Amino acid sequence: MAKISLTLIQTFYQVARHGSFSGAARELNLSYQSAANHVRRLEQILKGKLIESEQGAKRISLTPRGRALYSLLHPELDIMLERLTKLIESQRSSLRVGMPQAIFFYLFPKVLSRFREAFPDIEFSVYERDTVLAELVKNGSLDVCISERYFGDPVVPQRLLGSYRLSLVFPRSWGEPPEQQDIPAWAEGKPFITYEPGQTLRNLAVDFLGRDGAIVQPAISTSGSSSVMRCVEAGLGFSIIPSWCVGAADVAITAVRLTNLPEVRVYFGSAGFLQTHPTVQRLFDDCLRELVGPVFDPPRGKEYAHPPL
Known part of the structure; x- marks a missing residue:
């Protein structure tokens, strides 16, 4: 032919x-x-x-x-042509990755350190968002996304990295923590600090707090967990955030790990034609090595092992 x-x-x-x-x-x-x-x-x-x-x-x-x-x-052809245009215009190799602000702020420095050892000449460009990540991959604005949402879109195939638990956090000055089953009642009348409308963690928290018909009205909404934590530390209210956001140094905060909420799954996605690209595969492997085990629970139902170095 x-x-x-x-x-x-x-x-x-x-x-x-x-x-x-x-x-x-x-x-x-x-x-x-x-x-x-x-x-x-x-x-x-x-x-x-x-x-x-x-x-x-x-x-x-x-x-x-x-x-x-x-x-x-x-729509793969449109995406490929858009990427080709951007690559030609940039004149420098780059990897454009979207993820929630909390994952980048708290977890990604170790991943980046390992990735940069392998690709020191590649610019790692991060878009810190929870929403619209699938659309940004599809229109060629992002190469990779790390998300707590499963898109179910064959154009943006996703691989499960692992899962994590959420924690209730509130100022230590508020006293002893409630029993987990009593948290929705305990929260009534207290200022609730959470994420912007539409974000996955906000939706999970609102569903949990309002499960008995309570009306949940956030007092403060922010774009990421670092901002939420700062507000809680300042005594402005309580929140429900990823357990890995709370460290030993956070002495002004009481944290309760919520085992009665489902684990939050984290997915690694990319444009379909980039899924086996060496740079994208290396980033996926680095996420497995640095995040799964130390931070995320590995996927259930199958034996898990880190890929060979």
């Missing part, structure tokens, strides 16, 4: 997406005839009809083989 060029694939993709040769021609800055010629050439290479078009008709239709090819390309 003759070699298929990216130009032919891109032209077919745009014709299929716009439903016309003229729409693709405008998108790619080609003539109508060039767009048509590119598709005909691709059909010759593949030895099969991809597009049906009647003489003088403005719209085209895809053959079964054309639909199959378009489904294979969409």
Whole structure:
């Protein structure tokens, strides 16, 4: 088979997406005839009809083989082209990773230290967010995401890193901690500090505190666990946060590990075509070595071992 060029694939993709040769021609800055010629050439290479078009008709239709090819390309081709553009523009290798602020602030320095030993010339660019991570990977703005959400999106495949427990934290001056089953009643009337609307940990905490019909109204909302902890330390209220945010030095805080809440799972995701890329695989391996065991519980139901060094 003759070699298929990216130009032919891109032209077919745009014709299929716009439903016309003229729409693709405008998108790619080609003539109508060039767009048509590119598709005909691709059909010759593949030895099969991809597009049906009647003489003088403005719209085209895809053959079964054309639909199959378009489904294979969409939306990966857009993501790949966007990444290629950004790589060419940057002139420097970079890995763009999105994750919740707490994971980066509390856990990631050790991961970064190991990763930087292997790739000292790569810029590690971090986007500290909990929401919209899947969309950012899909539109080419991120390469990798570490998330407490499972997207269920084949374009952004995810691997389970592990899970962790949550803790109730409040100023030590408030006295003895409540029994876990009494926490929702104990919390009524007390100022609640939590994360921005839409964040996974806020949703879990609100569901837990409101399980008996109580109305949960946060007093303070912030973007990350470091800010939540600072507010609790200042005596402004209580919160429910990852257990690994609380250290021995946090003497102004009482922490209660919540075993009656489900463990929070943490997933490592990337664009599908980057899943086996050496840089992405190395970051995944470093996350396993530095986070699973010391911080996260390993995945259940199978024997777990760190990958070989």
